Amino acid sequence: MAGLRTGFALMAAALLAGCATVPSQRAEFEAVRVALDGHIRTLASPEYGGRMPGTEGGQLTEKYVADTLAGYGYEAGAADGSWFQKVGIERFSPSSSSLVITGKGKPARFEGDGLIVRLRADGMLVPDSGVVFVGSGEGLHEGSLAGQVVLVRADDVQQLADDLLDAEPAAIVTLFDDQDRFDRLARNFRRGRYGLASEETETTAFALFAPGFTARLLDTLHVTDQQLGERAAEAEGPVVLDARAKLTVDQDKETVESANVIGVLHGRVKGSGTVMMLAHWDHLGTCGKEGDEDRLCNGAVDNASGVGVMLETARRIAAEGPLDRDLYVIGTTAEELGLLGAEAFAEDPPFPLPTVVAAFNMDTMAISPRGAPITVIGDGRTPLDHGIREVAESLGRKLDIREEHQEFVARQDGWALLSRDVPAVLVGTAMGDEAAFGGFMSSHYHRASDEWREDLELGGATEDILLHVALLHFFGNEASYRPGDD
Ligand SMILES: [Zn+2]
Structure with a gap:
């Protein structure tokens, strides 16, 4: 009974309070x-x-946040006593890239719209490296692919990215068989690779290969996509292909100044x-x-x-x-x-x-x-x-x-x-x-x-x-x- 009475009292109190506070x-x-x-x-x-x-709209936004906070009574909170902690941002975008693969026949050269590279570094030249196909994360360890050009299927790349980066190859070339998917990612890559000016640059290039390039590459290597898959499963690790690669990446670099806006109460x-x-x-x-x-x-x-x-x-x-x-x-x-x-x-x-x-x-x-x-x-x-x-x-x-x-x-x-x-x-x-x-x-x-x-x-x-x-x-x-x- 007590419980019910207390419950009722609480309910009544809540209702009364509700009447007063709801509006x-x-x-x-x-x-x-x-x-x-x-x-x-x-x-x-x-x-x-x-x-x-780094644009006018960006600066306007920085000012809006700082002015608004100042209006609310906040003080500038950056270490230098201002509202703005300067952030130097670098944007690298490839001006031209090429990959030359030499298999058993004559060398095949890949450049232009079907090859998109993303790399946070001034550029890259890999004069002569091995070519390896990776179908699963098996057999990859830190530094195990150093200096190599790695081929990987678009379906696998996301899942393998961390292991591949740990293996420190010179380049990861993602092979696409779907033009739409390639286009979507290519658009993203063309925006360039951003980083902090204070950060170390990258030593592994990410490259996308359009479906047409992928087909020509497999021809050059005298293998089919299916055979690559089978060989990778058999090897339980990376497959070393009978080919050499030369990769050249020339980059444009642009630096923009931006800022974190910092206020303190x-x-x-x-x-x-x-x-x-x-x-x-x-x-x-x-x-x-x-x-x-x-x-x-x-x-x-x-x-x-x-x-x-x-x-x-x-x-x-x-x-x-x-x-x-x-x-x-x-x-x-x-x-x-x-x-x-x-x-x-x-x-x-x-x-x-x-x-x-x-x-x-x-x-x-x-x-x-x-x-x-x-x-x-x-x-x-x-x-x-x-x-x-x-x-x-x-x-x-x-x-x-x-x-x-x-x-x-x-x-x-x-x-x-x-x-x-x-x-x-x-x-x-x-x-x-x-x-x-x-x-x-x-x-x-x-x-x-x-x-x-x-x-x-x-x-x-x-x-x-x-x-x-x-x-x-x-x-x-x-x-x-x-x-x-x-
Ligand atoms: Zn977002």
């Missing part, structure tokens, strides 16, 4: 949604040009540590297919929405006064070019990384509707799991964390921190509605159609802002969270 909660939700919408609308507008690092308790938010401000610039009417990739969801979530969260925290811990807010550059801004930040942070208690990355947030469950990318890898659950439950939010979500862990900026043992997670609803997430990935993701619309779904992302405000209060204050206590 104000609704108004708060709407205010947050409108603020988020404003950021997305601005950053995804044509004026920002798809926010490619200093905490009340000196020495109590740091909490962080980060979101990549960059996108792809012009990425649509040649000939399409609209080729500008505005990146409304990816990642104007993440920047919007970060900025509105930052505004609400500052409006309530500082946390115990320093709060760093970072708009990273060049995520789309390989997490380069986040890497540059982690390599040279304006404060010691071990002081970071919790870091929240925000990427591609505006997808799911209100009420969608939350997932945590990086779940199980940090001491934050328990606190995140506690905070989410206190807001009445559901969690639905799945193994498949973790596939994204190394594909987001938080990885630059997590791989250096900084507790960094991506918390949000984007993947909470499977149909909505799948729909976005197969339609607008990295296409010109990822643009601002009146009816852009902001429900889940709006709730994510309120969640992050609560997460920062929890992890940013000593009374609620001390690392090591969990």
Whole structure:
């Protein structure tokens, strides 16, 4: 009986509280949604040009993030006292490449549109090397293919890439039998290979061979695709082919200056540590297919929405006064070019990384509707799991964390921190509605159609802002969270 009575009392209290708070909660939700919408609308507008690092639109974005944070009361947080941590980015694109294969007959020369090379280095000349076919990961070890030109099927390359790179060949030549697939990847490769100016260059070239080239190459080697497969299975490792290769790659190099934007809201308790938010401000610039009417990739969801979530969260925290811990807010550059801004930040942070208690990355947030469950990318890898659950439950939010979500862990900026043992997670609803997430990935993701619309779904992302405000209060204050206590 007692249970029932208590239950009734709680219900009545909840109802009464509900009557009083629902209209104000609704108004708060709407205010947050409108603020988020404003950021997305601005950053995804044509004026920002798809926010490619090193362009006018990129600089405009850097300024927008810095000015907005300054307006909320944040201070410049880069090590040199400015808002901008400079990030030097190099782009290498092949000006010409050729591969000459000498088998039993006369040499065959491959160059032009059917051979696409990607390499982060000034160029490459392999005057005379062996040619090896790799059909499986068997028999590959560190350095075992040093100096060789490796042939691999398009179907196998993704799965073998890590093992192949460990084997340190001079080049990995991917053989395509499907023109569409080749074209799609070739378009991506033609954008060039990006890296940090501070980074070491690569010693393995990635090459794509169009179907026509593949057929001619097999002719030169006097084998069929099927025979190669059989020989690889028999050998239980790489097959050394009776041929020599000469590879030449001439490259154009371009250097662009970009920046991570860094703001800080200093905490009340000196020495109590740091909490962080980060979101990549960059996108792809012009990425649509040649000939399409609209080729500008505005990146409304990816990642104007993440920047919007970060900025509105930052505004609400500052409006309530500082946390115990320093709060760093970072708009990273060049995520789309390989997490380069986040890497540059982690390599040279304006404060010691071990002081970071919790870091929240925000990427591609505006997808799911209100009420969608939350997932945590990086779940199980940090001491934050328990606190995140506690905070989410206190807001009445559901969690639905799945193994498949973790596939994204190394594909987001938080990885630059997590791989250096900084507790960094991506918390949000984007993947909470499977149909909505799948729909976005197969339609607008990295296409010109990822643009601002009146009816852009902001429900889940709006709730994510309120969640992050609560997460920062929890992890940013000593009374609620001390690392090591969990
Ligand atoms: Zn992206």
